[in-house]
Amino acid sequence: MTTESLPQPILLVEDSPVDLDLTLRAFRRRHFANPVEVARDGEEALAWFERWEAGEPLPAVILLDIKLPRINGLEVLRKLKSHPRFRRIPVVMLTSSAENSDLDTAYELGCNSYIVKPVDFAKFMDVASQVELFWCVLNRAPAN
Amino acid sequence: MFERLDPSRAALRIALLYAFLGFVWILFSDRFLLIFVEGDLQRLADLQTSKGWVFIVVTAAVLYGIIRSVLQRQANIDERLDTLNAELEARVEERTTRLAEVNRELEAFSYSVSHDLKAPLRGVDGYSQLLLLDHAHQLDTDGRELLEKVRAGVASMHALIEDMLAYSRMERRELDTRELGLDTLVDNVMASQELTVASSVDLRCAVPPLIVRADREGLALVVRNLVENAIKFSCGEATPQVRIEAEATDERVRICVSDNGVGFDMKYHDRIFDIFQRLHRAEDYPGTGVGLALVRKAVSRMGGRVWAESAPGKGARFYVELPR
Numbered sequence: 001m002t003t004e005s006l007p008q009p010i011l012l013v014e015d016s017p018v019d020l021d022l023t024l025r026a027f028r029r030r031h032f033a034n035p036v037e038v039a040r041d042g043e044e045a046l047a048w049f050e051r052w053e054a055g056e057p058l059p060a061v062i063l064l065d066i067k068l069p070r071i072n073g074l075e076v077l078r079k080l081k082s083h084p085r086f087r088r089i090p091v092v093m094l095t096s097s098a099e100n101s102d103l104d105t106a107y108e109l110g111c112n113s114y115i116v117k118p119v120d121f122a123k124f125m126d127v128a129s130q131v132e133l134f135w136c137v138l139n140r141a142p143a144n
Numbered sequence: 145m146f147e148r149l150d151p152s153r154a155a156l157r158i159a160l161l162y163a164f165l166g167f168v169w170i171l172f173s174d175r176f177l178l179i180f181v182e183g184d185l186q187r188l189a190d191l192q193t194s195k196g197w198v199f200i201v202v203t204a205a206v207l208y209g210i211i212r213s214v215l216q217r218q219a220n221i222d223e224r225l226d227t228l229n230a231e232l233e234a235r236v237e238e239r240t241t242r243l244a245e246v247n248r249e250l251e252a253f254s255y256s257v258s259h260d261l262k263a264p265l266r267g268v269d270g271y272s273q274l275l276l277l278d279h280a281h282q283l284d285t286d287g288r289e290l291l292e293k294v295r296a297g298v299a300s301m302h303a304l305i306e307d308m309l310a311y312s313r314m315e316r317r318e319l320d321t322r323e324l325g326l327d328t329l330v331d332n333v334m335a336s337q338e339l340t341v342a343s344s345v346d347l348r349c350a351v352p353p354l355i356v357r358a359d360r361e362g363l364a365l366v367v368r369n370l371v372e373n374a375i376k377f378s379c380g381e382a383t384p385q386v387r388i389e390a391e392a393t394d395e396r397v398r399i400c401v402s403d404n405g406v407g408f409d410m411k412y413h414d415r416i417f418d419i420f421q422r423l424h425r426a427e428d429y430p431g432t433g434v435g436l437a438l439v440r441k442a443v444s445r446m447g448g449r450v451w452a453e454s455a456p457g458k459g460a461r462f463y464v465e466l467p468r
Contacts, residue, residue: 018267025274096262098309099254100317119262119302121270 007034008060010136013045013076014038014094015068022121023063023094026128034060034136042071046079049086058089061135064111066095066102074105081110088142090135094127158210165206169199247316254312261305269298300430307434310365311419314441319359321446326354326390326397333367345375346383351390356397357467362442366450369435370401370462376429377460378405385459396448397468402461407454416452439464 010032014020020038027036037059039045045064052058062080066073073093081087092113093106106114115131118124177195181187272294280288330351333339341347356363371386378384385404390397408416408423415421419437443450447467454460 016263018270019263022266022270025270099251117262117266119266119269119298121266121273124266124270 006057007136008057009035009037010132011037011039011045011048011059011062013040013042013062013064013068013073015041015065019065019117022124023128026121026125027132029125030129030132032132032136034132041069042073042076045076046071049083052086058086060139060141061090061092061131063092063094063131066093066097066106074102074109077106077109077111090139090141092131092135094131154214161206161210165202169195250312250316254309257305257309257312262302265298265302265305269295269302272298300426300432304432304434307432307438311434311438311441314362314365314438314445319362319445321357321359323355323357324360324363326356326399327351329360329363330367330388330390333364333371336364336368339368339371341371341375342379342384344384345379345386347371347375347386347388349388351388351399354390354392354397355468358446358448359442362446363466366439366442366464367399367401369439370464373435373462374401374403374405374460376405376431377407377424378403381405392468395468396465399464399466400461401464402459404459407456407458407460408452409456410454413452413454417450 012020012023014023024036039048064073064076073095077091080089080091087110090112092115093111094115094117095102096117098116103114115127118127177188177191181191272291276288276291283291330349334349371388374386375384378386381404387402390399412423416423417436417440420433422431422433440450443464448465450462450464452460452462
């Protein structure tokens with residue numbers, strides 16, 4: 001099997017067990033082809049740097065929450081976007097915060113999209129499927 | 145410690161002192177001098193010259209003393225004022241720092257509300273919806289109705305959190321006040337997706353091209369909330385009518401949003417703008433009780449005022465006045 005035939009994974013960085021479970025369920029209901037990797041806090045997210053260096057496939061997109069234990073999502077974003085190689089990975093902020101300050105900071109740090117998690121689960125599923133469709137199917141990312 | 149000089153009293157004192165000196169001087173007048181000169185006019189003239197010099201020296205010394213004392217006193221008062229001003233500035237700075245701290249705490253609070261309250265709510269909504277989607281066949285009608293009630297509860301809780309966040313944001317966000325075209329702004333609000341207008345509503349907009357000084361986001365929120373409010377309280381009528389009008393006076397622009405809905409008793413005209421105050425039952429007219437409070441907050445932050453006129457069953461007219 002060649003690496004081209006494998007769909008790229010999605011890295012989901014989410015600390016809330018409820019949000020994590022709902023996101024995974026939303027993905028499953030939409031029959032996603034892409035495997036989903038999970039990091040439960042900022043440190044776990046940054047630990048993926050070493051795994052990618054070691055040859056694990058880069059994700060098609062990173063779904064990044066902002067309020068995370070230990071290292072918050074904006075700090076993870078800053079480190080990622082200042083990395084010479086991994087800064088090309090698309091990052092979608094998927095957060096409860098609709099604060100303008102978070103939105104501004106996230107875009108200043110180079111996020112590719114900012115989505116406020118809807119409370120309504122039907123809308124949440126729409127978000128999940130549109131994120132998958134756009135970033136994993138339609139979007140063409142440069143080869144790393 | 146340092147008394148302020150009463151200008152009239154000080155001037156009177158100086159005048160009295162001068163009069164006293166003059167009186168003393170007169171005692172040493174020409175006649176008095178004549179006793180010593182024994183008719184020698186040359187000696188009298190010399191004595192008068194000396195007397196003149198002595199007068200000038202004495203007057204100069206007295207004036208010096210008085211002016212010095214007055215200026216010294218003034219300098220002391222200025223110094224004290226400077227100290228008081230510095231203390232006042234330090235106190236203002238201290239309070240500003242404290243206010244900034246409280247503001248940061250409030251921001252942290254609202255951040256926490258937005259994140260930590262919405263996450264479990266998403267759980268309740270998500271799992272109840274999954275239950276309906278995947279296990280509805282195992283539930284009887286009553287069970288499904290109960291689940292729908294859970295979801296309705298989530299929706300109203302969510303609306304309340306969003307409105308509270310909007311209120312708190314309106315309180316602390318920095319306004320970008322500038323001259324805006326009112327007609328364009330109202331048109332944009334009418335066209336925006338955030339405003340849902342049922343086809344049964346007769347909504348007419350008659351806003352002339354007026355310039356108003358306001359914050360774009362704040363004014364859009366005011367117009368949207370007032371129109372939504374008018375639609376909500378007139379939806380029970382056969383033909384709900386909502387009108388948006390505006391006119392300008394010399395210094396102000398007045399916007400009026402009126403409807404032909406249920407209206408309200410004027411004894412509540414102030415209370416309707418208070419947060420969480422409602423005049424109707426939630427099942428009759430759903431809402432969080434934040435919308436009009438948000439309108440008043442936005443209008444007052446933009447330097448304007450809002451008021452309403454109504455009578456039960458006669459519709460309502462909401463007025464907003466803003467600077468031009």
